[in-house]
Amino acid sequence: MFTYEDAVKAIDAIPKFLEAPSVExxxxxxxxxxxxxxxxxxxxxxGTNGKGSVCAFVSSMLxxxxxxxxxFTSPHLIKMNERIKINNVPVSDEEFLRSYLYxxxxxxxxxxxNYFEYLFAMGMDIxxxxxxxxxxxxxxxxxxxxxxxxxKSPVCCTITSISLDHVExxxxxxxxxxxAKAGIIKPGAKVVYDGTRPEAAEVICKExxxxxxxxxxxxxxxxxxxxxxxxxxxxxxxxGALAGSKLYIPFIAEYQAVNTLxxxxxxxxxxxxxxxxxKEMARKGIMMTRWPGRMQQVMPGVYIDGAHNEDGIGKFxxxxxxxxxxxxxxxxxxxxxxxxxxxxxxxxxxxxDFSHIMITEIENSRQLGCGILEERLRHYYDGSxxxxxxxxxxFDRAMEEKQEEDILFIAGSLYLAGSIMEFLxxxx
Numbered sequence: 447m448f449t450y451e452d453a454v455k456a457i458d459a460i461p462k463f464l465e466a467p468s469v470e471x472x473x474x475x476x477x478x479x480x481x482x483x484x485x486x487x488x489x490x491x492x493g494t495n496g497k498g499s500v501c502a503f504v505s506s507m508l509x510x511x512x513x514x515x516x517x518f519t520s521p522h523l524i525k526m527n528e529r530i531k532i533n534n535v536p537v538s539d540e541e542f543l544r545s546y547l548y549x550x551x552x553x554x555x556x557x558x559x560n561y562f563e564y565l566f567a568m569g570m571d572i573x574x575x576x577x578x579x580x581x582x583x584x585x586x587x588x589x590x591x592x593x594x595x596x597x598k599s600p601v602c603c604t605i606t607s608i609s610l611d612h613v614e615x616x617x618x619x620x621x622x623x624x625x626a627k628a629g630i631i632k633p634g635a636k637v638v639y640d641g642t643r644p645e646a647a648e649v650i651c652k653e654x655x656x657x658x659x660x661x662x663x664x665x666x667x668x669x670x671x672x673x674x675x676x677x678x679x680x681x682x683x684x685x686g687a688l689a690g691s692k693l694y695i696p697f698i699a700e701y702q703a704v705n706t707l708x709x710x711x712x713x714x715x716x717x718x719x720x721x722x723x724x725k726e727m728a729r730k731g732i733m734m735t736r737w738p739g740r741m742q743q744v745m746p747g748v749y750i751d752g753a754h755n756e757d758g759i760g761k762f763x764x765x766x767x768x769x770x771x772x773x774x775x776x777x778x779x780x781x782x783x784x785x786x787x788x789x790x791x792x793x794x795x796x797x798x799d800f801s802h803i804m805i806t807e808i809e810n811s812r813q814l815g816c817g818i819l820e821e822r823l824r825h826y827y828d829g830s831x832x833x834x835x836x837x838x839x840x841f842d843r844a845m846e847e848k849q850e851e852d853i854l855f856i857a858g859s860l861y862l863a864g865s866i867m868e869f870l871x872x873x874x
Contacts, residue, residue, distance in 0.1 A: 506734050
């Protein structure tokens, strides 16, 4: 009998990084499984960094207002079901298997589907059967040519921070990448975007103007940073529906302030922050948000962050500097081949205050050797560096090195974050 485990193995056997099918092919896939996006209220979210956090905040605020919400994100950290959630709970193994078999049978005549396209089709199929109020849909890569862009009529198109990443696919400048991301904008949809980079904001607004969409941009002028209180970021909101109020965000990284206010602006544009009760539910929803692997404290004095590109590492380093530490700040670091490791190393070496850095390798085909990582890091960092092959051995070594008043940070790769979180789950 074909099982859930068999379905996961079958999907894992599909190459993840081959050329993606066209948007037209993904549209044909959706039509083959019954056009599940038809009639759905979809909030479509693109961006370089922060899109997963924005999806989590929006989903949590919608749920707090009594909505039933489907959320599709990637990648997963431990279990594949994490990509497809209903009211922030991953779908069951049974539902995952049912949908895998349905998509397989329905799409036999359409030719090869890639890894992401298969999971996206399954997510949309599962959502179509769940009687949802909203679907929050995260773009896989880029926007304009991403498979998720096969949806027809989103109610809101949201674009988070734009920076240089996947330049071999999306372009080598901020405006080029912004153009790729802004390709999700469709007629009739509200548009909310992170406006902290003017050159990206200009492109996004130009795309929205083609359709006459309502547009709202968020930047650092929307809030005053105040403090960390009981492990929560506390900001004074200056603009938008929550202007004049103090907002608590359940993360320590200041970059989550703009992400949160982008999510709040999505709620505002959809007319869900018009009463004081709705605003209070939104605040509660924000505090209930959980987004694993994003400056997440997984045990006392140990933080995992999924930062894995130059902009993400820059924001991670800023968050590290803001953390009070009576002892040393330690880092366990890894990266994959496609990233600009030199720029990541520059942020870590020149801007952070780490006393000791341990380097390890992820355990798949995208592995970047410890020797290369060490060589890049030593250009910018003159502290002690230690090579620790093997993720689990590296984590054990990091915990052995950590003293009671030290803080250990883990960053550089979502694969690294996921592997260690899986290890911690097993230990429980």
